[in-house]
Every structure is written in structure tokens, then in C-alpha cells.
Amino acid sequence: MRPLVAGNWKMNGLDSALAELGALRQRLAQAPVPEAEIMVCPPATLLARAREVLAGSDIELGAQDCHPLVSGAHTGDISAEMLADAGATAVIVGHSERRIDHGEPDSLVNAKALAAYRAGLTAIICIGETEAQHRDGETLDVLKRQLRGSVPEEARAANTVIAYEPVWAIGSGLTPTPADVAEVHGFIRGVLSQLLGQNESGAMRLLYGGSVKPANAAELLFVPDVNGALVGGASLKADDFYAIIEVYRAGGKA
Numbered sequence: 001m002r003p004l005v006a007g008n009w010k011m012n013g014l015d016s017a018l019a020e021l022g023a024l025r026q027r028l029a030q031a032p033v034p035e036a037e038i039m040v041c042p043p044a045t046l047l048a049r050a051r052e053v054l055a056g057s058d059i060e061l062g063a064q065d066c067h068p069l070v071s072g073a074h075t076g077d078i079s080a081e082m083l084a085d086a087g088a089t090a091v092i093v094g095h096s097e098r099r100i101d102h103g104e105p106d107s108l109v110n111a112k113a114l115a116a117y118r119a120g121l122t123a124i125i126c127i128g129e130t131e132a133q134h135r136d137g138e139t140l141d142v143l144k145r146q147l148r149g150s151v152p153e154e155a156r157a158a159n160t161v162i163a164y165e166p167v168w169a170i171g172s173g174l175t176p177t178p179a180d181v182a183e184v185h186g187f188i189r190g191v192l193s194q195l196l197g198q199n200e201s202g203a204m205r206l207l208y209g210g211s212v213k214p215a216n217a218a219e220l221l222f223v224p225d226v227n228g229a230l231v232g233g234a235s236l237k238a239d240d241f242y243a244i245i246e247v248y249r250a251g252g253k254a
């Protein structure tokens with residue numbers, strides 16, 4: 001399956017990110033990496049400008065969150081339909097920063113994923129254990145609970161991507177070992193198989209996220225059952241993001 005490398009800008013991008021995006025576009029035009037699908041997820045305020053920068057390129061545009069409803073009295077919120085209207089083809093839901101900062105439970109993440117489907121967007125559903133849960137050996141239990149609660153019955157390989165992001169690895173420079181990533185991703189694939197059937201589970205892309213950098217991308221992204229990356233900090237710099245994407249150049253994993 002074709003891997004996906006998605007960049008999550010989070011609440012960044014006021015300064016140089018659009019210029020960096022232009023540089024990334026140029027870099028990929030000069031030295032394409034057709035083996036990978038590439039996406040950037042800027043803050044909602046930058047979607048329109050990012051869309052202009054990317055016009056005519058293969059780089060896709062995603063968003064970072066959505067409200068479950070189409071419209072209404074929800075000050076400050078943005079619906080999946082509005083994100084689609086702004087040019088997004090995907091939306092991240094259930095990122096740990098939303099789960100923790102905004103107290104989002106699995107049921108809300110599930111509703112947001114359904115909203116994404118309703119608007120024709122791909123849902124990138126994030127799951128991951130905290131440092132304490134990791135230390136206490138609860139990782140697999142936590143992930144199973146999050147998958148059962150957050151992944152709608154309507155999830156299909158064509159409309160859903162799962163991103164495993166250990167909270168303790170996000171922005172910390174720490175990463176699980178490739179063997180740990182392999183175990184966890186194999187486990188996720190198995191739970192998805194129980195929930196959605198083997199065909200959908202087998203074809204669904206499972207991304208790894210958490211301190212993916214040019215220096216560790218090759219060792220993390222060629223692990224079995226890893227079908228791409230959700231990249232935070234390193235997606236803000238064209239050179240770094242390109243170097244991560246480039247690990248998929250022909251000769252790597254199909």
C-alpha cells in the first residue's frame with residue numbers, strides 16, 4: 001500500500017511555514033517521491049493560503065480538528081464541511097493534544113470521524129498512551145479501548161487512517177524501539193480486524209507519529225505494519241520534511 005507522510009503544523013505557521021511549504025513543493029517537483037502520498041495539515045486560518053501555494057501539485061491538504069455538526073451556534077468551532085470547502089481532503093481527529101487539552105473522549109473523536117466521512121474527508125484518527133500508562137504496562141489496553149471507542153463502524157480503508165502516537169514520544173525526541181513499534185502496530189491491525197474485518201484492517205494505513213526526524217525516519221518507517229508517518233515539528237522545515245519523505249524513494253518498502 002502507498003504510505004502517507006502527513007505533516008501536522010499544530011498551532012504554528014505564522015512565520016516561515018508557508019515559504020517552507022513553497023520550498024517543499026519545489027523540491028518535490030525537482031526530485032519527486034511518487035512512492036509516498038504527502039499531506040500537510042496547517043492551522044485552519046492558513047488552509048486557504050496553503051491551498052494557493054499547493055495549487056497544481058500532488059501535495060494534499062489536511063486540517064487538524066473539526067466539530068461533529070455541519071453548522072450552528074458553536075462559537076469558535078469549524079465543521080468538516082467548512083474544511084472541505086477550504087480545500088482540505090482530510091482531517092486529524094483525536095490527537096492527544098485535543099484529548100488532553102480539551103478533554104475529548106473517544107465518543108467525541110468517533111463523532112468527529114463520522115463528520116469527516118459525511119463531508120467526504122479522510123479521518124486521521126489518533127491514538128496513543130501517556131507516559132504513565134506506558135510505564136505501567138497499560139499500552140495495549142489503552143490502545144484497544146481508544147480504537148473501540150474512537151473508530152466508527154463506518155470506518156473503511158478508503159476513508160480512515162490510524163495514527164499511533166505515544167504521548168511521551170511527541171515533541172520529546174524520545175521514540176519507541178522499532179521492535180516496540182512493530183508489536184504495537186501489529187496489535188492495532190489485529191484490533192481493527194476484529195472491529196472492521198480483515199479486508200478493511202489489512203488495507204488501512206497505520207501511521208507512526210512522535211519525534212519522527214530525518215535521522216530516525218528510515219528505522220521507524222520500514223517497520224512492519226507502519227504505512228507512513230504523522231510528523232509534527234519536522235514538518236515545518238522543508239529540508240527536514242523532505243528528508244523524511246525521501247526515505248520512501250524507490251528501493252525502500254513498497
Ligand SMILES: O=C[C@H](O)COP(=O)(O)O
Pocket residue numbers: 008095165169170171172209210211212230231232233234
Ligand atoms: O501530530 C504529530 C505528532 O504529535 C508528532 O509531533 P512531533 O513530530 O513534533 O513529535
